[in-house]
Amino acid sequence: MFAERGGMRIAAGCTDLFPATQHQHLAGPILDITGIQALRGVSRGAQGYRIGATTTWTDIVRADLPPAFDALKQAALEVGAVQIQNSGTVAGNLCNASPAADGVPPLLALDASVELQSNRGTRSLLLGDFLTGVRQTALEPGEIVTAVTVPERAGGRSKFLKLGARKHLVISIVMAAVRLDVANGRVQGAAVSVGSCSPVAARLPAVEAALVGAPMDEALAARVQDVDVTAALSPIADIRGDAEYRYDAAAELVRRAVGDLVNEGAAA
Numbered sequence: 001m002f003a004e005r006g007g008m009r010i011a012a013g014c015t016d017l018f019p020a021t022q023h024q025h026l027a028g029p030i031l032d033i034t035g036i037q038a039l040r041g042v043s044r045g046a047q048g049y050r051i052g053a054t055t056t057w058t059d060i061v062r063a064d065l066p067p068a069f070d071a072l073k074q075a076a077l078e079v080g081a082v083q084i085q086n087s088g089t090v091a092g093n094l095c096n097a098s099p100a101a102d103g104v105p106p107l108l109a110l111d112a113s114v115e116l117q118s119n120r121g122t123r124s125l126l127l128g129d130f131l132t133g134v135r136q137t138a139l140e141p142g143e144i145v146t147a148v149t150v151p152e153r154a155g156g157r158s159k160f161l162k163l164g165a166r167k168h169l170v171i172s173i174v175m176a177a178v179r180l181d182v183a184n185g186r187v188q189g190a191a192v193s194v195g196s197c198s199p200v201a202a203r204l205p206a207v208e209a210a211l212v213g214a215p216m217d218e219a220l221a222a223r224v225q226d227v228d229v230t231a232a233l234s235p236i237a238d239i240r241g242d243a244e245y246r247y248d249a250a251a252e253l254v255r256r257a258v259g260d261l262v263n264e265g266a267a268a
Contacts, residue, residue: 012054013089048152053091053145071106071158071177078102091145097135104201105177108193110154115147131200156181159257172196173241176253194250197235221259
């Protein structure tokens, strides 16, 4: 769901509309904009990458993107079954604003922004400012999301890991995305984000600071263990796991993601 205007829902993908209702029919009129081709696709410009609002997760998987987007591609493969990946859209995932939205942590790690448009004009918000709470966004009346943009500076390689009760088709207990930009054997830039551990997915600046400047070697992952991740997170306790478990799992997933990137770099 993108927005509501005059009692009408503007939607794309629509994979969450029926599950969200308790009735046999959707209430009120629905304007499905999925078929607007101008809103679909991934392109690269002078400022970076632009992901159209109705770009599907299958489109993301198939797109020719640099290694910094690997985490986003890995997350795309975790968005439900193949049928959902074929229909669900990037902007729909963001506007649904679930704390467990798979696309959010890797996009946060890419320093992504959300482009919003209405008859008043166009504005851009950092993804972290666009998501304001559980099922809440900064969309104003009459606005829709038209694109997600990623700046050219978002380089390096990335990794996405998800913990669930089973391997596939599961809502995450915890998920993490890590992007490391490496030069001359040292981490020049780091972006670390965790989902399903707070009302909205969150970056972990203390972990990022601990990684920057460190050698890209086997000891790098151990630096995560020396940082208290609890300050940036506020997980709930539910049927999938209690808060303490989520704290521990978040730190472990970040550590594993960092370790995977180190190993992949050594193998390259």
